[in-house]
Amino acid sequence: MGRTRRVKMDLKKIKSDIEAAIPGCRVQLVVNGSPSGQHSLLLDREHALEVAKFLRDDPGLHLDYCSNVTGVDWLDTETSEKVKVKQLVEGVEQEVEEVRKTRTPGYLECVYHLYSMEKKHGPLVLRLRTRNRTDQITLPSFTPIWRSAEFQEREIFDLYGIVFEGHPDLRRILMWDEFEDHPMRKDYVEPNDYEYEPTPHDAVLEKSRQARAIEGQG
């Protein structure tokens, strides 16, 4: 008897299994370079629900337990690189350094951690990404596959603003219904109520100054 050792998931095999079972779906292996080495699978939005169903029902995998759902906000990133370009300067061809900026649009990401109670393996980490951070922010809901995702998807809807299609009861769960912002987004601006700060310092000192300036006007 003794303790059953948890088997680490063979992501490459799972990836090929998924691709064999669901034609046309695109699965990408997202490598985690940290010592934990917890790599994950990035699914495409169109086939995600089918893939989830496959992962749950496949007799070899049988991932019957979704332990955790979380959101990540990835801002637009701008990378600049210096490139040497040949240019004509005063009739003479010279090599000139040019800075090229590439802008990668941001997206909202949803991460699922799946385990199998029966097979005692896991976690399998799934990722889903929205098209952007502003208007195309829908992802398929996995609540019909794993009931445990219901409240966590509601929380992600509340705090990150990802809209889950197919969720049975998509309402805010922590903030009130009239609230419009998504506080866990990186560009969230919190209300300034730092008018009274007995011992402000650092970030609070700055906020306190702003609040008192507004207070002074009002």
Next chain:
Amino acid sequence: MAKGHLNLGVTISWLTQNFLDCVQPSRVASGTVKMDPDLKIELGRQGIFTTTLEELYNWGRKSSVWPLTFGLACCAIEMIATTMARYDLARFGAEVFRPSPRQADLMIVAGTVTKKMAPQVVRLYNQMPEPKYVIAMGACAISGGPFKQGYNVLKGIDRYIPVDVHIPGCPPRPEALMDAFITLQKKIEAQSLTGAERPRHLNADAPSEFVVPQYGAHDLEPAKNVKLWNIIYKTAANGPNTTGEDGPEKD
């Protein structure tokens, strides 16, 4: 005892001199009737119990302050511990925790007040009949505590309702809550029933209900009760070292 005996002769002669004052007590400027406390003690030694309506009334009020059964977070566990046998808040007359705000005198705001919870807290306070008192228990209830820089926690319940006693601590120990309770009893005891300083329930002009904040698009609306805020923080906000700019060398 020895000291008391030595002083007795002196006090009695003094007593006879002041006895007329006792029968016809001198009126203080505020309109309240005050009796010399030494005289009262001395009369007590002679077997004469004297009191005033004000004292009797306040003694009754302070000795049976019924708190509302109301807890918000971990401080509530300490509040419960305070009422149990080991600390026994019943010794101070507060053993009856009322499950209805209509029957409660004291609201112990025990724990983090989230912005989502704040309207309900204010509404419960409004539903309590006068005279009513508030103890803000713990770092969160008095200022937001460790969650102060979060988006979802109210930075002190005194933004919406008047607080009589603030207790710091995270959470405060039962002794701290008992100290706050005794402080509140002292406050009740010292309240005069007439004059400008009379408590709210005897002043028809003083507000008994406070504005219940509404859920807004970005924050609670209003973000604070401005009238209440001005009373509480006007002196504090104008005081030294509130912005961190004025060091002690400037003063």
